[in-house]
Every structure is written in C-alpha cells, then in structure tokens.
Amino acid sequence: MTAPRIPSRRPPVEVLVLGGLGLGLAGLPMLGLLIDVPWSRITSVVQSTIVTDALRVSAVVSIAAMVVVVVLGTPLAWIISQMQDRARRVVRAIVLLPMVLPPVVGGTALLATLGRQSLLGGWLHAAFGITLPFTTAGAVIAASFVSMPFFVVTVEAAIRQSDADFAEAAATLGAGQRRVFSQITLPLIAPAIGAGAALAWARALGEFGATITFNGSLGGRTQTLPLATYESIASGAQDEALVLSFVLLSISLVVLLTLRDRWITR
C-alpha cells in the first residue's frame, strides 16, 4: 500500500505577490547588472590599471585578512567554547560586535586606536616606525576586524557541537589539552574552519566602510575592488564600475557554490 500522493497547494495570492516581489528584489538587480555589463569591452576594461591594481590589492588584502582571521580566530573560538556561561556571553558579545556595527564606525574606531595621533598608533610609530592608517597593512587590519566574527561564530558552534564527547574520551586516554586540540578537535572541525574561512574571506573582499575610513582609497595600496567600483561610479566611469561589480559578483557566486552544502542544500 502506498499513501496517496498529496497534491502541492498554491499559497494564497497575496503571499505569492509579496514573496515574488521579495525574490525580485534579490534577483532583479543581478539581472540588471548582467545586462548592462559592456561585454564587448570587458577585456580592455579588465586590463586597465585601476582594475588590475584593485584586483591585486583586493587579493592581497582579503587573503591576508583570511589568514589573520584563521590564525587568531581558531584559538579564540576554542577559548570561547571552553568558557563558563557568563564570561562566554561577555567575550562573545565583544567578538560579534563588528558584525552588527556600521563598518564606518569600525573604521573610525580603528583610526582612534591606531591612527598616528592616537595613543597606541603614536607609540607604534615612535617606537617601531610602524604606520598603519592609509597602508595595505592597515587595510588588512580593517578587513580582519569586520570579518573575524563570521569565522569565530562558525567555528565556535562547530567546536561546541562536535567536541565534548571526543575530547572527554581523549582526556581519559591521557591526552593533555594541546594534544586533544591539535589531534582531535582540529581535524573534527576542519570543515567548519574551511566554511568559516570562506565566509570571512568573502566578507573581507566586500569590505568598504571600515577600509575607506581607516585607509582612504589609494590606488595600488588601499584601493580594493569595492573602493575602485565606488570611485569609478563617482567619477562617471560607469563601464569600469559595471565590470568591477561583475568580477565581485562572480567571486561571490563561487563562494556560495562552495558553501552550498552548509547553507543551501539542507
């Protein structure tokens, strides 16, 4: 005996209309962008200095930021996962704040902390000759600042889900914290580290507000793809902006496809 097939029902019309508008809001701008991209001139535009410089700066900054985020964020996520409830809430709030903070506020805060006139920034300059604002290194810091929470939140959840039982077992076998983390916890959360890194990298790649506030938009040094796109629009170079946007859209699609098992398929 097989159960009778249940015919799928059409949702009420007002739901369809509003939901359809929502889908349009997400999809139509992408379509508009693709239609307007000057396909015939795309190779020459991509080869222009402003675009190649922006591509290079973006690649350097986003990859460096991803490395910073993975190297600092993995231990941080582990620490948070081991904390008592109250302390964990406090630390997690601090780490997650940049996720909801307007990026321009983040940039201003970085400037106030690491700017030449600031206490820490002034000391770095006086003692080591290190200047961060308006440099590529500064852009890496700004990108790391905004993308770290995406990584930590992903990895911490994974540690707390998978870790406890196996870590317990490992400890009863005589393994100290270091061995448990490196040989049991890390391999078990490797997929989450990959996903968190991809997410953080995508966020770093799209970073705009904190970077322009803290580092300005210096071609070849701090002008990333989003900043170059904005500059192009502002200076009336629409074709450039469209091509740059198309490049960013393509990268985003690749990231989305990479993470589809985590976000879309389930």
Added chain:
Amino acid sequence: MTPTPKAGALDVGFSLQLGTLNVQAAVTSEPGETIAIVGPNGAGKSTVLRSIAGLVGIDAGHIRMDGTPFDEPTTSTWVHPENRPVSVVFQDHRLFPHLSAQDNVAFALRANGLGRKAARAEALTLLEQARLTSAHASRRPSELSGGQAQRVALARAFATGADALLLDEPLAAIDKASQVELRRVIGELTSTVLLVTHNPLDARLLADSIVVMEDGAVAQSGAADDVSNAPSGAWAAQFLGQNLIEGTADGTSVTALNGFEFTTATTDAGPVVVNFAPSAITLSSELPGGSARNAWATSVTRLVAEADRVRVQLGDPVPCWATVTAGSVDRLGLEVGSPVTASLKATELRVAPR
C-alpha cells in the same frame, strides 16, 4: 600465571548533586578486582565512573587510588582526567571518527609517551589481543561493526596502561555473538575493572564483587556470590536472583561444569549459561511425572523467609535458589538438611552462549 597487579586500589566515597539526582557513592576495590555496578536507569551508575575519571567533580567526599587523592574538595585537590591512571570505555565507544582503528589505539599510546612508529606497531599487537585482525586495523570506526568498534575501544583504553579500567555498559549496544567475544576479552583483563552493566550475566560471570545502586545511593554491595545469593530490594532480586549455571551445550542437552545434565527446549552448542528463575523450580518429596524432564534429588542448605514466600537454597548437584510458599515449606517439612526432589520444565530454561 598472570602477575598480581600492585596498583589499582580504588577508594571512592562521595556525594554529588546532579540536577535532581543526589548521588551518594561508596566503592572500594582491591588491585585487579572486577566490580560490577548494577542498578536501574538513572541510578547514578555512570556518574560514579565519570567522577572517578575526572569528567565531573564531586561536591563532598573523596576519590583516591592507591592512596593518591584525585578529587577531594576539603583539601582542594583536583587531578585532571589526563593525569589520572584510569581510562574509560564508553557505551557509544567514542572512537575518533577521523582515525583508523589502529590510529585510535596509537593515539592512546602516544598520549602516554610512546613515539609514532612504536605506537603504531604496539597498537597492532593490542588489537590482536582484542581478537581483531590487521584488516580491521586500517578501517575507520564507521566501517566497523558495533562489536568490533567496542573491542577497539577496549584495546584503546587498555593501551594507556591504566591501573583501573572503567567500562560503561560496554556490551549494551552490540549483538549477542560480539557480547560473548567481548566478555571473554574483559574477563582476561588483569587491571582493576569497574563495569557498569544492565546484564545479570555480565555481573555474575565477570565480577568479583557487586555494587547495587538505586536512586543515586548504594543499596547493597559485597562479594558477587553474597549479593547474588541474598539480593536486597525488589530490583536487585529480579536482576540478580536468577539462577545461572555454566555448562556446555550439545543439541538439547547442557552438561553443567559439575557433570549434571539438563534437558533444554532449545538446540545449542558450545559453552553456555543456563538461566532459570527461582520460581520455576518445583519442590516435592518424590520424583514427579508430567513434563518436568529435569528432576534431581538434593537437599536444603538454607531457608530465607520473605514477606510472602520462602527462598530455599539447594545444594548439589545443582546449587541454586528456589522460591516457594510458606505452605509448601510446612507441607514438605523443609528445614536445613532435608532431602527433597527438585524439578524444572525444559521450557523454563533459557540458554545463552558465554
């Protein structure tokens, strides 16, 4: 000759509030002793193991081994789990899913100071002792059967060289044939073993002493024979009060170790345990007819009066307990030393491999 272990004397006495359950435990062991901890679900059995392993802290009391305190709130003593010479086998085996069986065992060896190569070689030897082949060794836990995985887990725990092994229902989640195999492996362990189990067979076949826990407290403890012969409380009586007799099956007959032959309703072969309830035995003054094919002449060695019945302990050739009404005791004139005939239907016998 197995050497007598010198370490592994546990001295555990603590209280611990765990949600709504207050666990009050008292367990002591000689080095090399096997202790079964039995009791209904939620009685606090696993908590005893977890506290000894250092996975949960106690509120008051002490956990010591060979005179060394592991957890003692009054002196603020706490030893981390990795520094306690005990290891645990969990019911769900908890083999590391990203490591092969061999590397799971090697992990424990490396954590205890062995080099990479030596650890992998030694792991193979230990897996062999747990009756696993090199083909099993290269498999991931997900590619092993429940029984195989549990044997790997036992080999892994054993690999630490722990003076006490804590086994939390290691046989509960695996099939019958694997249970028999694993029970043999556990029986060969020479270290102190604390075995949490639901199975009377495990307690009776493996344990030197038995601790009965109910509602978080120790209801009864003592030598395995004593506790089995006089279980106090309804749960323990039902759990431990069964008669278990070891023997060898051949078709529908089982020859007990002392030579007595049972007729069974099932067909079996090899080493088995015959299991029957005390209430299944009929006592009479002469040999009965009917379908009772197992009948023997014996004598009463002990009488224990309970609320609504009398437990009668019988001597050779089948040392066991029978429960009868007080009326039957009067009618048959039973007292210690009385000759009596015991009978048992073949259908009342349950036969399990051992």
